[in-house]
Amino acid sequence: MWDIFLQSINKSYTESGEKAVNDVSLHVEEGKLFGLIGPDGAGKTTLFRILTTLILADSGTASVGGYDVVKDYKVIRKSIGYMPGRFSLYQDLTVKENLRFFATLFNTTIQDNYGLIEDIYKQIEPFNDRKAGKLSGGMKQKLALCCALIHSPKVLFLDEPTTGVDAVSRKEFWGMLKNLKSKGITIMVSTPYMDEASLCEEIALIQEGNIMSVNTPDEIIAQYPDMLYAIKSPGMNQLLQELRKSELVATANSFGEYHHITFSKQGSMELLLKSLHRSDVEMKPIRPTIEDCFIHLMTHE
Amino acid sequence: MNSQKMISTRDLTKTFGDFVAVNNITFDVRQGEIFGFLGANGAGKTTAMRMLCGLSIPTSGEATIAGYDVYKETEKIKQNIGYMSQKFSLYEDLTVAENIRFFGGIYGLKNGEIKARSRELINALDLNDQKDLLVGSLPLGWKQKLAFSVAIFHHPKLVFLDEPTGGVDPVTRRQFWDMINQASEDGITIFVTTHYMDEAEYCDRISMMVDGYIRALDSPAQLKKQYNAESMDEVFYELARGAKRTE
Known part of the structure; x- marks a missing residue:
């Protein structure tokens, strides 16, 4: 063996x-x-x-x-x-x-x-x-x-x-x-x-x-504990700042073309879209990558 | 000097004997832009970068860096740029504070200026407790963030970053890009190479070198459209898999 x-x-x-x-x-x-x-x-x-x-x-x-x-x-x-x-x-x-x-x-x-x-x-x-x-x-x-x-x-x-x-x-x-x-x-x-x-x-x-x-x-x-979403909108750096400040958002990390976010208890897609005051936003639930899992484990120890 | 163009090259070429390492590359980089310089191993990136930093005289063609000529004003170029790579950044056997003072001196800053900016920098990086530690004892991520700060300590117009995030953990890698974005907002032009294709997305524009030529140059969105690709990874693969040369 x-x-x-x-x-x-x-x-x-x-x-x-x-x-x-x-x-x-x-x-x-x-x-x-x-x-x-x-x-x-x-x-x-x-x-x-x-x-x-x-x-x-x-x-x-x-x-x-x-x-x-x-x-x-x-x-x-x-x-x-x-x-x-x-x-x-x-x-x-x-x-x-x-x-x-x-x-x-x-x-x-x-x-x-x-x-x-x-x-x-x-x-x-x-x-x-x-x-x-x-x-x-x-x-x-x-x-x-x-x-x-x-x-x-x-x-x-x-x-x-x-x-x-x-x-x-x-x-x-x-x-x-x-x-x-x-x-x-x-x-x-x-x-x-x-x-x-x-x-x-x-x-x-x-x-x-x-x-x-x-x-x-x-x-x-599969063990990733939260629902993960990808979000994209013109002015990605500015968007990241807004997401980090938002009480609706628990985590926000840039992942190439999109930012990956998880919501806090009071957050949801609808509420976030409303609060962002942006017209051109693409947002969708996604399957986490290993890098998402790595970041989660690193920051939750 | 044209303040709009931080880098401007026309048919820039470097040959070693019969070997054309860099073949007639022509491109401009605007002030404040984040420019990604990508390519397969052996495509000619390092040779091109050495010419742009004033370390290697071109065989033919023209280029100005921050308005200075790459043939005649190499010393001026070196004073006006910052440089950092994964391999060389800081002296491991000097402390944090000593490294800052050393590089400040190298770049010709006055003592008073060095002191004031050091304090600012150490506060900004939250390194007050570590400032007298040897750089060799710091975790890699901290080292890289400090190295970047040192590379722009003299407020250069342009900074060259050669695979700055290689081997860095995913959280620190993102913090590093926060710093790059901040520097860009402050007006510093960023010229960066990377093997991480997600980082290619963070650049305003990207060039792709293949076998000494620049085969593609555009924004990530346009490149994906042009190559009908889902991701920059696909664009890279499409362009680089035809490469004849390897490092």
């Missing part, structure tokens, strides 16, 4: 005891695509480093595939693939050399596991003799993923693989993950982009070292 367990994990890097990770418990089932969703400084990288046996937690227990991260670290290291947030391949080795190097480290060859990386590798194969340092961002990302997969790991840890990557390349990358998942690999991936949450089967929303919620994206959205 290649699942991931974290039980009451704590970790602090400072003497004052400020916690990078605070009493985190999580369970990721075998074969799942699991997302850690949260901003910089939430503790995502710390959790990855504990699970990949690179640092020790201050307290709590963690296991990968039933193996303890402290006692059985050697077994875990052989069975996992890890793509850190920072590009960590050898810049002065070529694409092919990097791949061969990582294969050799794990006592295997590129040919042995070619089937697993084929789809991704084919895209960078034309640049086989180019030094990794000279690759574009998107190609580096693909090479790093190939290197993390070369020993056919049971579990894949990907720390912010899409940060700083444009929207098109991000979509492409999530397509690759879906493919890998279909081959039975358990995947834990982190991202600061809330819109990527819906591409995971299960997610943890994490903020300042605390897990605020763990569930499927649909279930997290």
Whole structure:
């Protein structure tokens, strides 16, 4: 069973005891695509480093595939693939050399596991003799993923693989993950982009070292406690000020083209429309996004 | 100098050997406008921005920034703009107050002015209890808000923001945009890049760079209409997926 367990994990890097990770418990089932969703400084990288046996937690227990991260670290290291947030391949080795190097480290060859990386590798194969340092961002990302997969790991840890990557390349990358998942690999991936949450089967929303919620994206959205509305009218900044001042409105946040609002006890669509004194207002009830849920959890703790 | 146009470029081009990083871009940015500068990785945004900030001399074409020429008046440009990026903003090993004083000095403000404005700024950001803490110890969101305030501390006419909200939590990200809107109302022109497509909606106008060219330039509403798209995300996808270049 290649699942991931974290039980009451704590970790602090400072003497004052400020916690990078605070009493985190999580369970990721075998074969799942699991997302850690949260901003910089939430503790995502710390959790990855504990699970990949690179640092020790201050307290709590963690296991990968039933193996303890402290006692059985050697077994875990052989069975996992890890793509850190920072590009960590050898810049002065070529694409092919990097791949061969990582294969050799794990006592295997590129040919042995070619089937697993084929789809991704084919895209960078034309640049086989180019030094990794000279690759574009998107190609580096693909090479790093190939290197993390070369020993056919049971579990894949990907720390912010899409940060700083444009929207098109991000979509492409999530397509690759879906493919890998279909081959039975358990995947834990982190991202600061809330819109990527819906591409995971299960997610943890994490903020300042605390897990605020763990569930499927649909279930997290279903747990949003209020009715949510989208509102739009010419002069959106001015509208936001008016909404924030209105006693009818409990929360108002800008969400791209619209503002998302919830009503206070005495508020309703009709009353708000009347009180706004605007002729051109579009307002409709909407399904919350993960970002709405994140904001709600952040501001109601 | 034309006070209506904070940025004005005509056929601005930068080549590195055979590689045309920025290819004949022509656009204007009005005073007080929030201008979103979008594009895929490797489209040429960074190179273009470096030219606009007076850090890189163009290969050909013309441009003026706040009325100053990008070939001959680069020092003037640097004094009249603010700049902030996700990667570099403040010195982590200086305190909040020291950072403000340092950047005030760099931008040539007098000591008295620096003192008065520092007090104002620290009050406005509610950082009185934190002003003697090292910036490195502040949460990212606070850092970014402080960095923006420092970037406009010398009251520049124009401020360049390079992915200012990358990795920031969703609440702070919105507070950050409140600050951008306030600065714009105060007459400061905002030139901003972002990977968040919802933020593209907050811009008055947007340009989309693809393979060194500006492929589209208009208000978010017009762009959506033109590309028959529901969201800016779709517009971006439509334009960028044909890109040949990556970073």
